Amino acid sequence: MSWVSIGSITDIPRRGARCVETPIGKIAVFRTAEDRVFAIEDHCPHKGGPLSQGIVHGTAVTCPLHNWVISLETGKALGADEGSVRTIPIKVEAGMLFIGLVVTADRAA
Amino acid sequence: MKLVIIGNGMAPGRMLEHLLESAPGRYNVTIFNAEPRVNYDRIMLSPVLSGEKNYEQIIIHGDGWYIKNGITLYKGHRIVAIDREAKTVTSDHGVVEPYDKLVIATGSVPFILPVPGNTLAGVLSYRDLDDVNAMLLAAQSRAKAVVIGGGLLGLEAAAGLEAQGMDVTVLHLMPTLMERQLDPAAGYLLQRAIEDRGIKVICKANTKAIVGDKKVEGVELADGRIIPATLVVMAAGIKPNAGLAKDAGLATNRGIVVDGGMQTSDPDIYALGECAEVGGHVYGLVAPLYEMARVAAAHLADEASAAAFVHSDTPTKLKVTGIELFSLGDFADGEDRHEIVLRDASAGIYKRVVLKDNRIIGTVLYGETADGAWFNDLKKKQVDITDMRDTLIFGQAYQGGAPLDPMAAVAALPDDAEICGCNGVCKGKIVGAIQAKSLTSLDDVRAHTKASASCGSCTGLVEQLMSVTLGDAYNPAAVQPMCGCTTLGHDDVRRLIKAKGLKNIYAVMQELEWTTSCGCAKCRPALNYYLVCDWPGEYADDYQSRFINERVHANIQKNGTYSVVPRMWGGVTSAKELRAIADVVDKFNIPTVKVTGGQRIDMLGIRKEDLPAVWADLGKAGFVSGHAYAKGLRTVKTCVGTDWCRFGTQDSTGLGIRIEKFMWGSWTPAKVKMAVSGCPRNCAEATCKDVGVICVDSGYEIHFAGAAGLDIKGTEVLGLVKTEDEALEVIVALVQMYREQARYLERIYKWAKRVTIDEVRHQILDDLEKRNGYYERFVYSQKFAQVDPWSERVSGLHKHEFKPMATIGMADAAE
Numbered sequence: 001m002s003w004v005s006i007g008s009i010t011d012i013p014r015r016g017a018r019c020v021e022t023p024i025g026k027i028a029v030f031r032t033a034e035d036r037v038f039a040i041e042d043h044c045p046h047k048g049g050p051l052s053q054g055i056v057h058g059t060a061v062t063c064p065l066h067n068w069v070i071s072l073e074t075g076k077a078l079g080a081d082e083g084s085v086r087t088i089p090i091k092v093e094a095g096m097l098f099i100g101l102v103v104t105a106d107r108a109a
Numbered sequence: 110m111k112l113v114i115i116g117n118g119m120a121p122g123r124m125l126e127h128l129l130e131s132a133p134g135r136y137n138v139t140i141f142n143a144e145p146r147v148n149y150d151r152i153m154l155s156p157v158l159s160g161e162k163n164y165e166q167i168i169i170h171g172d173g174w175y176i177k178n179g180i181t182l183y184k185g186h187r188i189v190a191i192d193r194e195a196k197t198v199t200s201d202h203g204v205v206e207p208y209d210k211l212v213i214a215t216g217s218v219p220f221i222l223p224v225p226g227n228t229l230a231g232v233l234s235y236r237d238l239d240d241v242n243a244m245l246l247a248a249q250s251r252a253k254a255v256v257i258g259g260g261l262l263g264l265e266a267a268a269g270l271e272a273q274g275m276d277v278t279v280l281h282l283m284p285t286l287m288e289r290q291l292d293p294a295a296g297y298l299l300q301r302a303i304e305d306r307g308i309k310v311i312c313k314a315n316t317k318a319i320v321g322d323k324k325v326e327g328v329e330l331a332d333g334r335i336i337p338a339t340l341v342v343m344a345a346g347i348k349p350n351a352g353l354a355k356d357a358g359l360a361t362n363r364g365i366v367v368d369g370g371m372q373t374s375d376p377d378i379y380a381l382g383e384c385a386e387v388g389g390h391v392y393g394l395v396a397p398l399y400e401m402a403r404v405a406a407a408h409l410a411d412e413a414s415a416a417a418f419v420h421s422d423t424p425t426k427l428k429v430t431g432i433e434l435f436s437l438g439d440f441a442d443g444e445d446r447h448e449i450v451l452r453d454a455s456a457g458i459y460k461r462v463v464l465k466d467n468r469i470i471g472t473v474l475y476g477e478t479a480d481g482a483w484f485n486d487l488k489k490k491q492v493d494i495t496d497m498r499d500t501l502i503f504g505q506a507y508q509g510g511a512p513l514d515p516m517a518a519v520a521a522l523p524d525d526a527e528i529c530g531c532n533g534v535c536k537g538k539i540v541g542a543i544q545a546k547s548l549t550s551l552d553d554v555r556a557h558t559k560a561s562a563s564c565g566s567c568t569g570l571v572e573q574l575m576s577v578t579l580g581d582a583y584n585p586a587a588v589q590p591m592c593g594c595t596t597l598g599h600d601d602v603r604r605l606i607k608a609k610g611l612k613n614i615y616a617v618m619q620e621l622e623w624t625t626s627c628g629c630a631k632c633r634p635a636l637n638y639y640l641v642c643d644w645p646g647e648y649a650d651d652y653q654s655r656f657i658n659e660r661v662h663a664n665i666q667k668n669g670t671y672s673v674v675p676r677m678w679g680g681v682t683s684a685k686e687l688r689a690i691a692d693v694v695d696k697f698n699i700p701t702v703k704v705t706g707g708q709r710i711d712m713l714g715i716r717k718e719d720l721p722a723v724w725a726d727l728g729k730a731g732f733v734s735g736h737a738y739a740k741g742l743r744t745v746k747t748c749v750g751t752d753w754c755r756f757g758t759q760d761s762t763g764l765g766i767r768i769e770k771f772m773w774g775s776w777t778p779a780k781v782k783m784a785v786s787g788c789p790r791n792c793a794e795a796t797c798k799d800v801g802v803i804c805v806d807s808g809y810e811i812h813f814a815g816a817a818g819l820d821i822k823g824t825e826v827l828g829l830v831k832t833e834d835e836a837l838e839v840i841v842a843l844v845q846m847y848r849e850q851a852r853y854l855e856r857i858y859k860w861a862k863r864v865t866i867d868e869v870r871h872q873i874l875d876d877l878e879k880r881n882g883y884y885e886r887f888v889y890s891q892k893f894a895q896v897d898p899w900s901e902r903v904s905g906l907h908k909h910e911f912k913p914m915a916t917i918g919m920a921d922a923a924e
């Protein structure tokens with residue numbers, strides 16, 4: 001896995017998200033009201049809605065298409081719904097954000 | 110497999126609910142209904158007649174339900190023939206539909222006395238909503254009405270007509286009222302109570318003819334008396350509606366003969382409801398029909414455990430407010446029978462229990478019916494009552510020593526005691542649902558168990574059960590909380606925001622003690638709207654609390670692309686505008702361009718990243734956002750009015766444009782769609798909008814509270830105003846009143862129903878000071894609202910919304 005810099009934490013509004021285009025698809029990067037950051041696939045387990053466009057509350061996001069609530073910590077759907085998305089490692093260093101990507105050789109080729 | 114159902118009454122409605130649960134997707138369902146409407150609670154027609162409820166409140170399955178379940182409903186189609194060879198049915202409008210399985214549920218037809226004059230105008234029966242509407246119309250005259258038949262239906266009709274201000278006489282052939290359900294003593298008490306309301310009752314009245322020339326003028330009795338009337342309601346009984354089945358060659362007797370599995374003499378055809386005859390019985394109350402529905406659904410679902418229908422007595426209750434009456438089983442006198450009677454003349458109470466071999470076989474309760482469920486339970490279970498014989502008649506509360514209070518009595522009922530007779534729901538099921546699903550409101554219990562969802566006479570019992578089960582947690586007046594983050598309802602939150610002067614979301618959450626740190630996707634958009642509405646100019650809109658559509662000012666589509674709708678004032682456009690749109694479509698490769706129902710042009714399939722550039726180009730051509738995504742003013746549709754149309758009475762296009770230019774940009778609790786038609790031909794379809802105007806020679810008729818989505822509802826008339834200026838002022842004030850009072854996501858028609866049409870009319874039309882206040886506040890808030898969101902964003906606002914924060918290539922990732 002390699003850590004890739006994606007920008008500064010202030011590029012994302014509090015209780016908001018931005019997305020990052022990567023070779024393995026779109027990744028949604030979230031910043032909560034308390035400045036915690038999370039990264040998950042930008043693809044709702046229900047019907048693929050763009051989670052980066054949802055409303056962020058606590059450490060969860062509500063999908064803009066049909067209101068599933070997805071935990072940012074685990075990537076799992078909360079409440080009665082079942083499903084999950086992949087979480088991506090993310091770290092903050094001196095205000096800069098890095099996500100951890102694993103790209104296998106055959107993928108990269 | 111294709112399942113076709115003839116008739117869309119309460120019985121097949123319930124059958125479908127079971128079937129959708131046990132075998133979803135097994136059948137492709139088509140229903141034909143002679144009545145031009147969805148399935149409603151026929152039992153509740155009496156409260157509609159008396160004015161205690163309206164039609165919307167008694168709908169069981171709204172249009173949305175059929176859509177959601179993929180069921181085709183032909184409203185107003187009567188099936189005229191069944192071809193069993195070809196396995197098809199044919200409707201009176203010529204639709205021919207093939208079936209694999211057919212269900213006949215044609216109900217009953219009212220029995221019309223075969224006397225001269227029975228077809229005169231003004232002679233009605235009492236069976237469906239059309240009958241009720243006709244009676245309500247007739248009642249406006251406040252004239253005289255005669256109801257023929259002193260049974261359940263007749264008395265409910267009489268009480269309803271009396272409540273509507275008519276002078277009512279009930280004619281009954283037998284010596285006492287409801288003689289099939291009541292003994293003479295109770296019949297007498299009932300007659301007194303009916304007469305106390307000002308309804309005249311004539312028993313032993315043999316109708317000879319209905320007199321009148323074209324229209325009803327009166328009813329002539331065999332003894333020569335003539336009772337004057339302009340309305341005659343025949344409620345002398347019902348007959349199973351088995352004609353269609355008989356013509357098709359199915360076995361019929363009094364009704365359509367079916368076996369214990371609801372199968373007719375043709376194995377592919379089932380019958381249920383009032384039209385069906387099983388084991389020699391036909392039925393006229395819903396409880397056994399719902400049992401038939403359960404059985405039929407189990408058979409259609411091929412359930413191995415499908416049980417056969419068993420006959421049971423159903424208690425009768427009269428739904429006339431203020432009269433308590435309960436009757437069950439058999440109570441004729443007989444050698445081998447004993448009775449226990451309790452009378453309390455001053456309290457108007459009469460109770461009688463009929464016993465055979467120390468077991469209850471019949472019960473009549475008048476004046477106090479709370480023990481009905483208990484007696485029903487004892488009878489059903491054939492309990493030997495020898496030990497409690499002395500206290501039996503006093504009811505459950507007196508068993509086992511000291512009298513119990515009503516709560517304790519309910520608590521003491523066994524789990525399998527029937528609480529809701531109509532739906533056959535027992536205590537255990539209700540308590541179980543309350544506990545397992547954490548139900549806290551009566552509506553929830555109705556939704557999950559169906560208890561108290563039909564005739565409603567067990568509502569008191571259900572509420573007591575809720576108290577017993579939930580203890581203090583049950584508060585019947587409790588409001589539905591806004592969401593899981595608070596216990597407060599929308600109305601309280603709105604009130605407190607004003608009263609405490611709360612001016613941002615964090616203040617609201619802190620002061621009103623939200624249980625989460627930053628709310629959820631339900632409360633945040635609502636709070637944001639309330640603050641925007643209540644503190645114009647002071648509150649800074651919190652974009653992170655808006656749904657994505659309102660954040661990027663476009664509509665998200667299922668694949669994550671967006672659609673953009675530029676504003677076309679009043680639906681009028683020009684060559685220049687169309688050219689600009691065409692250029693944008695070419696430049697950005699927009700896949701779909703579509704004309705909307707609101708007279709606009711929609712460009713679909715735009716990538717989010719392209720939005721600002723699309724807007725920039727549209728902006729150069731003079732377009733602003735069409736707010737097609739907003740909980741706000743969407744569109745004002747117009748017709749061409751006096752500009753072009755030979756029928757036009759006013760400049761409808763001009764007024765529509767003026768309204769739209771005045772009101773665009775305002776946020777509202779839910780979307781607001783308007784229309785202006787130039788004459789009552791109504792080409793702009795103004796009478797199903799949130800707000801509509803119909804121009805007439807004498808001015809402008811203002812309409813509101815219509816709906817044409819999941820619900821369909823014609824508008825209410827607010828009133829007529831003389832000038833265009835006044836029309837604008839009234840509409841603005843109306844919308845501001847709605848903005849200030851409604852709950853988030855509540856459309857105008859729902860809000861208006863809650864606060865009542867009269868109240869809106871009063872505040873907007875009669876109270877000029879109020880109207881002015883609303884108008885002024887709207888105008889003030891528009892100062893801050895009328896900014897084109899597109900041009901703001903073209904000039905760089907919220908850039909972060911539209912671009913990825915980073916794009917990582919293969920090389921970066923593989924480092």
Ligand SMILES: Cc1cc2nc3c(=O)[nH]c(=O)nc-3n(C[C@H](O)[C@H](O)[C@H](O)COP(=O)(O)OP(=O)(O)OC[C@H]3O[C@@H](n4cnc5c(N)ncnc54)[C@H](O)[C@@H]3O)c2cc1C
Pocket residue numbers: 115116117118119120121141142143144151152153154155186187188189214215216217235236237262265350353381382383384392393394395396398426428531564
């Ligand atoms: C005013 C009133 C008060 C009542 N009060 C009570 C009460 O308090 N308690 C109680 O238990 N019961 C009560 N009932 C009785 C109860 O409403 C009925 O038993 C029940 O609605 C019958 O249901 P169903 O499905 O068999 O028939 P219905 O509900 O009558 O439905 C039959 C439907 O089939 C349609 N239809 C008929 N022929 C055709 C055809 N050829 N093609 C297409 N469609 C056709 C009809 O238009 C009708 O809509 C009351 C009834 C009325 C009228």
Ligand code: SF4
Pocket residue numbers: 748749750751754755756757758761786787788789790791792793
């Ligand atoms: S509503 Fe009346 S005025 Fe308008 S186009 Fe239709 S007919 Fe003409």
Ligand code: SF4
Pocket residue numbers: none
């Ligand atoms: S556009 Fe409207 S009617 Fe059509 S599928 Fe979507 S929600 Fe349904």
Ligand code: FES
Pocket residue numbers: 044045046047048049063064065066067068
């Ligand atoms: S796609 Fe996310 S809730 Fe449906």
